[in-house]
Amino acid sequence: MTRVLATFVDSVRQLAGVPDAAVHYVPQGSSAVVAEGTSSAVRALTADAAAWNEGPGPEARITDRPLVDLDVTSAPARVRWPRWVPRARALGVDRVTALPLSGAGAPVGALILVSGQGRSLDERALTLVRSHTRMTADALFLLREVEQGRALAAQLQHALTSRVVIEQAKGMLSVRFGVPLDEAFARLRSYARSHQRKIAEVASEITEGRAELTAL
Numbered sequence: 001m002t003r004v005l006a007t008f009v010d011s012v013r014q015l016a017g018v019p020d021a022a023v024h025y026v027p028q029g030s031s032a033v034v035a036e037g038t039s040s041a042v043r044a045l046t047a048d049a050a051a052w053n054e055g056p057g058p059e060a061r062i063t064d065r066p067l068v069d070l071d072v073t074s075a076p077a078r079v080r081w082p083r084w085v086p087r088a089r090a091l092g093v094d095r096v097t098a099l100p101l102s103g104a105g106a107p108v109g110a111l112i113l114v115s116g117q118g119r120s121l122d123e124r125a126l127t128l129v130r131s132h133t134r135m136t137a138d139a140l141f142l143l144r145e146v147e148q149g150r151a152l153a154a155q156l157q158h159a160l161t162s163r164v165v166i167e168q169a170k171g172m173l174s175v176r177f178g179v180p181l182d183e184a185f186a187r188l189r190s191y192a193r194s195h196q197r198k199i200a201e202v203a204s205e206i207t208e209g210r211a212e213l214t215a216l
Helices: 002-016 040-052 056-063 075-080 084-090 123-177 181-194 199-207
Strands: 020-025 034-037 067-071 095-103 106-115
Touching: 002 020, 002 034, 002 106, 002 123, 020 040, 020 056, 034 040, 040 056, 040 084, 040 106, 056 067, 056 095, 056 106, 075 084, 095 123, 106 123, 123 181, 123 199, 181 199
Parallel strands: none
Antiparallel strands: 020 034, 020 106, 067 095, 095 106
16 A cells, blocks of 8 residues: 555656655545655655644545645645644745545545645646546555455454364364263353453364363
8 A cells, every 4th residue: 555655646746747745545444544755754744734634635635626736835825724834834835736535436535746936737747647646546445445355355264264163172072071062162162261262262272182171
């Protein structure tokens, strides 16, 4: 994820012909913010702005509307973003453009382009950046879906493996003590609870011969 964002901000900086670019990304269903930038100072400002929920990036994400070529040296800008503007001005930022990063129809972040010395953003470059931003947002959405699918598959595999081990342990206890499977499981569960351990862990020790069966 971080590599995708880093490549994205570097490419749009070159497309737009601006000194710096940054992005903040908040995956759907998560409160964690991922920030990337073409300089450490801009990356830090972008992360802080997302935490403050203030600045062009958060505003573009929240409203799902672009902010194009804004003059941040003006008094209205200082009133609008009282913490962000002084930090940005200290970095030599005069103008800023923020585009929402929307995946599957929902804003999940924003791209921020910054420039100094009163330089305005070229309209053709902006068109290219918009297109690249949309494609990246779609790619991030698909990447998130793949990661969630892998996590779910791993969870299911773990649950299945644990179930198999528990069934094997039940069978071994049933044979060892000459009791029905239900009673064998009850013993296993009681032992795990009394020792504040997971049933699957105890079952694994039984099947691997690492548990003293007479203790159960």
